[in-house]
Amino acid sequence: MQYEGVLNKMHTEFANPIQYYLVFEQAFIHINQIINKDIEIQHIGYQCLNCAKEKKIFRQGFCFDCFTSSAAAGDWIMRPELSKAHLGIADRDLAYEQKVQLQPHIVYFAVASDLKVGVTRKTQVPTRWIDQGASAAIPIVEVPNRYLAGITEVALKQHYTDKTNWRKMVQNQIINVDLIQAVKNTESFLPAEIMPYYEKTQQEIYELNYPVEQYPTTCKSLNLDKTPNYKGKLVGVKGQYLLFNDGTVFNVRSYEGFKIHLSIN
Template sequence: MQYQGVLKKMQTSYDSPIQYYLVFENDFIHVNQLINKKIGIAFVKYQCLACGENKKIYRQGYCYDDFFNQPQAGDWIMNPELSKAHLDIEDRDLAYEKRVQLQPHVVYLANSSNVKVGVTRKSQVPTRWIDQGAHEAIEIAELPNRYLAGITEVALKDHVADKTNWRTMLKNEIKDEDLVEWRNKLKQFLPAEAQEYYIENNTETAIDFPVERYPEKLKSLNLDKTPEFEGTLKGVKGQYLIFEDDTVFNVRNWEGYVVAITVNS
């Protein structure tokens, strides 16, 4: 059986284990059903997520021109503290920026390779944690806009990590942490503007991933260098497909690439 479509990050549903879906324009793949099956991935062409043209992807699924023009790729996406919609100041598209920035955001702790702090829209909980491969997570504060969440994250970065070690996450070299204790310890470091939004009483969210075998020596599949690959799928964690030969494929890294996926029993 063969499928073809442009890669976008896998959609998920919170279950035990997490359910993963690759969604194409006219079809979808329930990825969990492919575990223990041999699948092939072949690069076909590019398809920019903005203009739809067959132009080399620069970053985040966009061609060079669209990466520097689309509001979805603005600096405030990766650096929430740069958000300015609450001041009525436009970056690239004020209507879009207001729609995204001026809604409830959560500052959280997630444990994927270590305890890290992060920011996401409230509507993206627990999706954001799943995408990061976190096996446990907890909210610290719920704030009314992206800017306040951003400055809160910046303040906490001095006291807790803000990056995930993807290799450790994929090897499952993890330990459980008491995130309630971490949350309480970090309360004192919240900015004054964020103190009233601290969440006093909540519990950890546990996340179970569909992985039958974790890799030992990681090899990342790079479609630019290896446009065709075949292997037996052994699991999915974060946005990574994990194969029997220790190859891992970060679906999100290759957004905007049209691929043909062949499934064999």
């Protein structure tokens, strides 16, 4: 089977195990169904996910011009505490920023390697945790906008990491942690204005199971710029990573906007 298209992060479905789909303009591939098959990935070009021009990708699937101008790539994306839409102040496009920022957000704990704190829109639960390769996750607090989520995360980052160790994640090296107790332990760290929301939040644990036949004992990341042609046997998917039998792992999300030719045998 032969496919060609521009990479976007894989679509997912919350099931046991997680279901993965690679979506191209003219076709989609149910990734779970091609585990244990030989795959060839060829990098054949670029296409910016914002302007659709065939320009080299800079970050997050955008060319340099779009990354530095698009509202979808503002600093508040990675640093929610910089959100200003609740004040009616624009960063790049107030209408877009109000649409995204002024909706319920979740501050959460996830365990993909170590215990980490993070922020996501409520509509992205549990997709956000799947994309991170979390084995378990739990909301800490639900708040009505991105700014409040951001200042909560900033407070908690004084005590918890906000990073996932991707090597531990793909190797399934996960710490055991009592998530309910971990949430209770945050109470004294939360800003006072957040406490009413904390008390109302339903703190339910989500368990996530991934379609993996074989976890790598050592791993090396596939870089399409340096290795534009790769062949390997797919043995699993976790987070946004394809796992191959030779220890190669491919982070699909890191290569959004890359145009590829995909062969499945």
